[in-house]
Amino acid sequence: MMRAVTGVGHAGRVGLPRSNRFSSAARAALLMPLLALAALLLGTGAARAAPRYAAFMIDANSREVLYSNAADEPRHPASLTKMMTLYLTFDALEAGRLRLTDAVPVSRLAAAQQPSRLGLAVGQSLSVDNAISVVAVKSANDIAVALAERIGGSVPRFVAMMNAKARELGMRNTHYANPSGLTDSTNITTARDLAILGLALIQRHPRYYRYFGQRDFQWQRAMLINHNHLLGHMVGMDGIKTGYTVDSGFTLAASAVRGDRRLIAIVLGEPSLAARNRDVTALIEAGFSVLDRRALGQSVTVASVLPTLSHPALRIEPVIEQGSSDEPNPPRPRRATRAGPVHHAAARPGHARSATHLRHGAGKASARSGAHGKAKPASRGKTGTKAKSGAKAKGGIKGKGTAAHTTHAKHHR
Secondary structure, three states: OOOOOOOOOOOOEOOOOOOOOOOHHHHHHHHHHHHHHHHHHHOOHHHHHOOOOEEEEEEOOOOEEEEEEOOOOOEOOHHHHHHHHHHHHHHHHHHOOOOOOOEEEOOHHHHOOOOOOOOOOOOEEEEHHHHHHHHHHOOOHHHHHHHHHHHHOOHHHHHHHHHHHHHHHOOOOOEOOOOOOOOOOOOEEOHHHHHHHHHHHHHHOOOOHHHHHOOEEEEOOEEEEOOOOOOOOOOOEEEEEEEEEOOOEEEEEEEEEEOOEEEEEEEEEEOOHHHHHHHHHHHHHHHHHHHHHHHOOOOOOHHHHOOOOOOOOOOOOOOOOOOOEOOOOOOOOOOOOOOOOOEEOOOOOOOOOOOOOOOOOOOOOOEEOOEOOOOOOOOOOOOOOOOOOOOOOOOOOOOOOOOOOOOOOOOOO
């Protein structure tokens, strides 16, 4: 829910850095106390009853901070981690170190990941093109690890690349522990840092941002449904990523564009999927309303136009980890995008998918990542998959935007 507003801060701006102010060693030294504190606060059982909510929204064109609530507090990102995994994948594609038709083999480590999984056996592989879609749409942890090993040579080396890129982008309060977002006490970020990453994805990789906007993806006989169910239901919503673990709560990085305006909204630590969708929708609608009213000469803030909401009765939910179904019966897509064959490493890789471009400067993205189980083949004439239950450097985003105080509901498991 949108929390009660107790004050209004000054408007800040978002920027992507051109250079680093500190050396990697100095930045790491500065980050270590934060990591120790985060591990203490977030890694204990008591932390699960502690506030996890945070929200942040920016105008992607002007980079103005339109809304800020606990934007710099440490939070677990869950599958929003995969935004960085795919960012590095796009970097490799742009640099020519990787091609969309290259094979991504599944190692023993990748195949052993907890759900959500695509479920390929050790030694099988899929194309880079298909791997990106599976990670963006299904949030498959096994394929995220397979991509990490393909690009970095090993998971530890890839994680080092993730953290180096975070420092380069100005994500001052982020530390990655794995490429999937599965629970780890040292895998932390903030709502502000995730907005920096979302902005970078859209502005620096406009050719590949489209992957985040796929509502569905057909893999062999199974239809994989994007966990961001706002796609196709909110005007202008065109991407980014969802996430869920017990420690993180329901998270969503979302982006919507209307006319020549684009907003990026981050919501973390929600108690339910419904609350996550509701709050992101409220933020984005309020954001566009404010921009329209300002164009008419009105002085108005996002906080002042947010609806007054209260949490619905919380469901008692099972203890589940990333990859378990965050919606038992997801809506069925209108159409499939395309199928992707499984092949062994020596076999012919899948063919490349054509890339479409967003207009430069348009962007940001939003999506919802939940936990989903292993995909099952669709039965006769039916599409859809069933999911198993279970489980800144220089120039970063500055300013508090609209400050908000909140009371945080306990996540029932």
